[in-house]
Amino acid sequence: MTAMSPVLRVQGLHKSFVMHAQGHLALPVLRDVALDVSPGECLALVGPSGAGKSTLLRSLYGNYRPQGGSIRVRHRADWVELVGAEPRVTLDVRRHTMGFVSQFLRVIPRVATVDVVAEPMLRRGVSPEEARRRAEFLLHLLGIPERLWQLPPATFSGGEQQRVNIARSLIADYPVLLLDEPTASLDTANRDGVIDLIRDRREAGAAIVGIFHDVAVRDVLATRLHPVELPGAPQ
Amino acid sequence: MTAPILSAKGVTKRFGSRVACRGVSFDLWPGEVLGIVGESGSGKTTLLNCLAGRLIPDEGHVAYETASVGTVDVHQLSEARRRLLARTEWGFVHQDAREGLRMGASAGANIGERLMAIGARHYGEIRGTASDWLSRVEIDLDRLDDRPTAYSGGMRQRLQIARNLVSEPRLVFMDEPTGGLDVSVQARLLDLLRGLVDSFHLSAVLVTHDLGVARLLTHRLMVMQGGEVVEAGLTDQVLDDPQHAYTQMLVASILPV
Amino acid sequence: MPDTISSNDPSDGAYNYAYLDEQTKRMIRRAILKAVAVPGYQVPFGGREMPLPYGWGTGGIQVTAAIIGRDDTLKVIDQGADDTTNAVSIRRFFARVADVATTTRTEEATVIQTRHRVPETPLKDGQILVFQVPIPEPLRMLEPRETETRTLHALSEYGVMQVSLYESIARHGRIAKTYNYPVLVNGRYIMSPSPIPKFDNPKLDRNPALQLYGAGREKRIYAVPPHTPVKSLDFDDHPFEIERWTECCALCGSTQSFLDEMIVDDAGKRRFICSDTDYCQERQEEQRR
Numbered sequence: 001m002t003a004m005s006p007v008l009r010v011q012g013l014h015k016s017f018v019m020h021a022q023g024h025l026a027l028p029v030l031r032d033v034a035l036d037v038s039p040g041e042c043l044a045l046v047g048p049s050g051a052g053k054s055t056l057l058r059s060l061y062g063n064y065r066p067q068g069g070s071i072r073v074r075h076r077a078d079w080v081e082l083v084g085a086e087p088r089v090t091l092d093v094r095r096h097t098m099g100f101v102s103q104f105l106r107v108i109p110r111v112a113t114v115d116v117v118a119e120p121m122l123r124r125g126v127s128p129e130e131a132r133r134r135a136e137f138l139l140h141l142l143g144i145p146e147r148l149w150q151l152p153p154a155t156f157s158g159g160e161q162q163r164v165n166i167a168r169s170l171i172a173d174y175p176v177l178l179l180d181e182p183t184a185s186l187d188t189a190n191r192d193g194v195i196d197l198i199r200d201r202r203e204a205g206a207a208i209v210g211i212f213h214d215v216a217v218r219d220v221l222a223t224r225l226h227p228v229e230l231p232g233a234p235q
Numbered sequence: 236m237t238a239p240i241l242s243a244k245g246v247t248k249r250f251g252s253r254v255a256c257r258g259v260s261f262d263l264w265p266g267e268v269l270g271i272v273g274e275s276g277s278g279k280t281t282l283l284n285c286l287a288g289r290l291i292p293d294e295g296h297v298a299y300e301t302a303s304v305g306t307v308d309v310h311q312l313s314e315a316r317r318r319l320l321a322r323t324e325w326g327f328v329h330q331d332a333r334e335g336l337r338m339g340a341s342a343g344a345n346i347g348e349r350l351m352a353i354g355a356r357h358y359g360e361i362r363g364t365a366s367d368w369l370s371r372v373e374i375d376l377d378r379l380d381d382r383p384t385a386y387s388g389g390m391r392q393r394l395q396i397a398r399n400l401v402s403e404p405r406l407v408f409m410d411e412p413t414g415g416l417d418v419s420v421q422a423r424l425l426d427l428l429r430g431l432v433d434s435f436h437l438s439a440v441l442v443t444h445d446l447g448v449a450r451l452l453t454h455r456l457m458v459m460q461g462g463e464v465v466e467a468g469l470t471d472q473v474l475d476d477p478q479h480a481y482t483q484m485l486v487a488s489i490l491p492v
Numbered sequence: 493m494p495d496t497i498s499s500n501d502p503s504d505g506a507y508n509y510a511y512l513d514e515q516t517k518r519m520i521r522r523a524i525l526k527a528v529a530v531p532g533y534q535v536p537f538g539g540r541e542m543p544l545p546y547g548w549g550t551g552g553i554q555v556t557a558a559i560i561g562r563d564d565t566l567k568v569i570d571q572g573a574d575d576t577t578n579a580v581s582i583r584r585f586f587a588r589v590a591d592v593a594t595t596t597r598t599e600e601a602t603v604i605q606t607r608h609r610v611p612e613t614p615l616k617d618g619q620i621l622v623f624q625v626p627i628p629e630p631l632r633m634l635e636p637r638e639t640e641t642r643t644l645h646a647l648s649e650y651g652v653m654q655v656s657l658y659e660s661i662a663r664h665g666r667i668a669k670t671y672n673y674p675v676l677v678n679g680r681y682i683m684s685p686s687p688i689p690k691f692d693n694p695k696l697d698r699n700p701a702l703q704l705y706g707a708g709r710e711k712r713i714y715a716v717p718p719h720t721p722v723k724s725l726d727f728d729d730h731p732f733e734i735e736r737w738t739e740c741c742a743l744c745g746s747t748q749s750f751l752d753e754m755i756v757d758d759a760g761k762r763r764f765i766c767s768d769t770d771y772c773q774e775r776q777e778e779q780r781r
Contacts, residue, residue, distance in 0.1 A: 020480030021487065062469065064476040087455045087469045088264050110426045122433070315647045322651075337655065339634075341662055344655045351658065352651025358661050358727040380662050 006036035006074075007207045008060070008176055013069035013083075015052075015059055029055045030066065031231035035209075039175065042198075042208040044222035051228045053211045057178050060209060061100045062090040073097060073176060095123055099174035101166055101182045113156075114139065114149040117167045124172060131171075138167040142193055158185045166194055170201065177201060179210035183217050195220055238300050240265045240406055240438045246285050246295035248278075255281035256462045259295070265405075268432055268439045270453030270470060272446060272485070278462040279442040280410055286440060287327055287408045288317045302405060322349050326399030330411035332391035335398070336383045342369060342394055343379045349402040368397040372427060389420035393427065400431060409441045413448055425451050446489055450474055458482045510557040510590040516540055520558035520713070524704060527715035532677030533645070534628050539711035543585075548578055550708025552605045552624035553585070559620060559704070560586060560603055565593045567601035572609040572750070572767035579607075596770050608671075610692040612749045612771040615701035617718065623686045625707040628714065630674045630684040650682050653725060661730055670735065676723045677716055685722075691734045691750045696722040739764040744775035 013033040019025045029052040037043050045053040058064040060071055062082050071082040075097045080089060094100075099120075114135050121131035139149055142163040148156065153164045162185050170177075182198065183191045191214075198221055202208055209226075212218035239262035246259040256278035263269050271279045284290040286297055288309045297309040302324055309317065321327065329335040337345055346365040347355070355361050366376055372393035383391050392412060399407060412428065413421040429452055432439060443449055449456055449470060456473040458466040458481065466479040477483045508514065516538070523537035542550045560566065566586050570579040574596040582605060583594045595601050598613040605622040615621060631641045634652045644652065653674055660668045673690035677683045685696055686705060696703065696716060703716040716722060726732040740747045742763040749771060751764040766772035 017476075018478070020483050058475070063471050065468065065472055065478065088267060090469055091454060110423065314643070318647060318649065337652075340655050340659055343662055344658045347658055348651045348655050351654035352649060356654075356726075356728050358658065359729050361658065361727075362662075 004038045004040065006038045008035075008037040008074070008209070009070070009072045010035045010060070011070045013056075013059065013066050013071065015055060015064060015066040028231045030059065033069070033228075035226055037176070037207040037209055039205040039207050040202060040223075042202050042210060042221050042223045043226050044218050044224070045209065045211050045228050046218075046225050047228035051230050053228045054180060056228060057100075057180055057209060057211060061098060061178050062094070063100075095120075096172075097174060098176045098178065099169045099172065100178045101169040101180060103162070103181045103184050110152055112150045113144065113153045113164055116153060116164060117171055120168060120172045134171055135167065138171055138197075139164070141197065142167055143190055159187060159190060162186060163190060163194070166197070170197055173201075173204070173206075175206060177206050177208045177210075179208060179212075181211055181213060183212070183214055191217065238306070239263055239298075240300050241286065241440070242298040242300075243286060244296045244298075246282065246292045246297060248281050248285050248290060248292045254462050256285070256459070259457075259464055261457060261464075261467065263406075263438055263440065265438055266436050267455060268437075268441060268453045270449040270456045271440065271442045271459060272444060272449050272456055273459035274444060274485075277459040279444075279459055281462075282459070283408055283410055283440060283442045287325065288312070288321070289327075299406070322352055323402050324405050326396075326402075326404040326407035328392075328395055328399055328407065328409040328412045330414045332383065332388070332395045335395040336391060338383050341380045341382055342374070342386075345383065345394060345398045346401050348398065353402070364401060365397075368401050369394075371431075372397045373423070387420075389416050389424060392416065392424055396428065396431070400435065403435065405438060407437055407439045409439060411443055412441070413443070413445065421448075428452060446474060446485065458485065507589055510560055510586070511542075512540060512554065512557045517558045520554055523713045524555065524558065524715065527704070527713050528702070528717050530681075531716055531720050532681030532683040532714060534712040534714045537711055537713050539708050542708065544581070546709040547626065549582060549605070549607060549624040551706030551710075551713075552607070552622050552708075553582060553706075554708060555622050555704050555706035555713060556582075556586065556603060556605050557590070559622075560590050560592060562591055564590075564602045565595050565600055566590075567595050567598060567604045567770075568606070569604065569609060569611070569768075569770075570607045572611075572752075573769045575769065597774075598770055608687050608689075609750070609767060610688055610695045612746075612766070612768040613774070614695075615699055617700045619701040621699075621701050621703045623688075623703065623705040625684065625686045625705045625712070626709070628684055628705065628707040628710050628712040630682050645681060648680065650676075653682055654727075657725060657727065657730075661727070667726065667730055667732075673732075674725050676725060678720050679723075682725070683714060683716075683722075689735065689750055690724065690732075693722070693724045693732070694734065698722070737764060741766045741772060741775075744772045744779070746772070746775060 011034050013030050015030040016026050016028040033056060045056060047053055055064060059066050066083050069083060072079045073082060073093060075093050080093055082090060114132060117135035117139060118131035121134060144160060144163055153161050166182055183194050186194060195217060241263040244260050247257050248255045259282055271282060273279050285292045291310050298306050299309050300306050343362055343365040346368050347361040350361050350364060366379060369376060369379055374390055374393060383394055386394060413424050425448060441453055453470045456470045457464045458473060460481045466473060466482045473482060474486055477486045520537055523535045527535045540554060542553055544550060566583060568579040568583040570576040573579060586592055587594050598611040603620045603622060607624045629641055631644060631652060634656055635641050657667050671689045672684055672687045673693055675683050675685050675693060685693060698719050698721060700718050702718055705714045724732040737751050741749060741751060743765050746766055749766045749768060752767045754763050754765060756763050
């Protein structure tokens, strides 16, 4: 693989939570975090539980708002700063550049599974037929039985919901992918299907940052490890 | 698009010595749904009415980017122009459907009124469009000639939405559109609204005290307390990483399901 | 004992000419001038108490009193008839207080006060038709707030009027309104033509006579100047139509006039005769000649 320049650059990132109800208690979580991710790389965040891996990942997605530092992402032909970005800028980055696979599916009542999966494509202006075709392909690949496609995922099992969520997150070819435990609550067969999908994406040049508790999964996918620890924690 | 569709600058409204909203500024971009959340009395509805030109703010401006004639100051428009905008390019969905519907007229006439107001004079076509919209908001076609007085709360609300959207507005103001409805009825309405906002590329300002509604329908949130905006941002930012004490309290008050 | 009103001679000075004082007549004339200048627009005026109850033509009678002069010839009709109590009373009232000639002949009249009809005989330049109006606001049944109806008129927001016609078709398969059928005057104001049958609506359009409308209870005056376009509202696929009868008038044989249905015996036998008594008699006399 040729060395490529990064598409995601994080520098001096600070994030603490201030709990106003607890006497304005400040909990520093990220301090001076820096990382670069290039296309074709999969950076695995490692560290003990509660070290701030999820906080970092959510900050990268613009879900959490860091107090300082910089998160720059290659968006279309430009670099976009996500720290302090306007909502519509963040939304546009999410629509076209950055995908996020979380552990939990936020269920939309009454929407058919196939439409839940197809939605990110529609938001990018892809035709409904094309979006649907791709959604069906992914659902098939992830082993969701066809009889479920027209049903809303609200009543599905945890594993099924997780796979619907993965299909939804991977349907658009995001150049940057953020994965928060993508294989949690999946059985072995389905886990392997998801690993294949993500590896394909990585090999196609996606820049990936992920949290993988399952070491076997991490070993297959990660190209680099990035340790994360709480500020002030013993080295 | 290069310009915001709605732009508020320092909007302040007082009722006597009481300040209902103070110094509210924001830009709403095309296709965005902005939620205004806060508890009762926080000034949400007053702000919404100022934005929609239904109240005149004591200070500040609201600019609207029209479809054809550039930017206008909502409160400098003549009443005729403002009302024309309100029934063509805008929609307003009231919490109480009785305020937004003609309760003495049939559903078909309620939906057709905007069309007739802008010159539609073909009964068959008006009725056809009304039927389309009735099915779009998931009301049986055999209810077309019924009056809203014979409708349930959820149906009235859906009818109100159809009545507003029939002129294909670009900007819709909604004041607690799901307030006072059963939870199951709410879910259906939310889902419908979500679909309509997407398929018509609507811009919207939505007032609600229900954070679940805000999560599902809005892209951005403004949190109001005591007439002032205390926090604003992407909806998931505000709800998942609330910064202000009041927002943290609001988010913490949601009953887990 | 002072004389009763009925024995009063206007020339004795007990009443001003045409009953109303000159100030009041001037005020009403100003309202009329404004109404003529803005066809179809309802002009408020300071209505006076008249010696007849509301609903009997207090609006029309004030308008007539304000415009009538000694040279005028007055005709009064009620539902087309010159000989009903109301028509006779008003005619006698003006003969007494305004010293005018009266007639039942449409052609001879210079001022025709009417309740609920427009004469069948075409009107001419110089004639004035005074309508008695119960509810001047055409939007009233749809919008009870006066502030709002005024705004709707001011901004030409007439969707709601069309809504009522839509409702009629949805309910009855056609526009079922048969009288007081709303019209658009001069392409601007929607106007109530008073409770005339819709049969008479086409006569309002570009009529050479001046039409004045007076509502006594609601204290409004409005007007349609001579030759002004008056369009009955409708839909492209449900165009405005007037009533038709399969019968002709049993007395004069007219097929062109508005017919009243009469039950003539206990067996329920029906006859149709002209509502316009003058028109019917003229035709009968012509046929005798």
